[in-house]
Amino acid sequence: MSLIVWTDSLSVGISSIDEQHKVLIKIINDLNEAMESNETDAIMKEIFQRLSDYTHVHFKYEEDLFDEYGYEESPAHKAQHEALICTLNDLKQKLDSGEHKIGIEVMQFLNRWLTDHIMKTDHAYTKFLQEKGVE
Ligand SMILES: [Fe+2]
Ligand SMILES: [Fe+2]
Structure with missing residues (x-):
C-alpha cells in the first residue's frame, strides 16, 4: 500500500523540484511496501540506502539554488535538512x-517529516524561486 499519495497540494510550483519530491515519495512508498x-x-x-542517497541529491539541489540566488531563509532551511540527514x-x-x-x-516519521517539510518549509521558497525564473 502507498503510504504517501502525491496530490497537487504538495506541489511547490517548480516542476524540477516537484519531480524530485515525487522520487522521494516513491522510494518511501517502496520502503513501506517492502516492510x-x-x-x-x-x-x-x-531501499533505505536509495532513500538516503537521493535525499542528499535533492537537498543539494535546493541548497545550491538558495546559494545561487541568495535565499534569506536558507540557514533555517538547511538546518532542517541537516537534522534529517543526521536521523537517517x-x-x-x-x-x-x-x-x-x-x-x-x-x-x-519519514512520511510526516517529508510531507511537513514540503508543505511548510519548501512551500516558503516558491515565490522567491519562481521570481528568479527557476522551473
Ligand atoms: Fe524539498
Ligand atoms: Fe527542503
Missing part, C-alpha cells in the same frame, strides 16, 4: 548493526 511484505533485511537496507545516518547505523528494524514508527 509490509516482510522483505529481507538486505532488500530493506538497499543514525537509523542506518542501527539497521546495519541489527539494533533496529524499519517498522511502522519509522515509516510514519
Whole structure:
C-alpha cells in the first residue's frame, strides 16, 4: 500500500523540484511496501540506502539554488535538512548493526517529516524561486 499519495497540494510550483519530491515519495512508498511484505533485511537496507542517497541529491539541489540566488531563509532551511540527514545516518547505523528494524514508527516519521517539510518549509521558497525564473 502507498503510504504517501502525491496530490497537487504538495506541489511547490517548480516542476524540477516537484519531480524530485515525487522520487522521494516513491522510494518511501517502496520502503513501506517492502516492510509490509516482510522483505529481507538486505532488500530493506538497499531501499533505505536509495532513500538516503537521493535525499542528499535533492537537498543539494535546493541548497545550491538558495546559494545561487541568495535565499534569506536558507540557514533555517538547511538546518532542517541537516537534522534529517543526521536521523537517517543514525537509523542506518542501527539497521546495519541489527539494533533496529524499519517498522511502522519509522515509516510514519519519514512520511510526516517529508510531507511537513514540503508543505511548510519548501512551500516558503516558491515565490522567491519562481521570481528568479527557476522551473
Ligand atoms: Fe524539498
Ligand atoms: Fe527542503
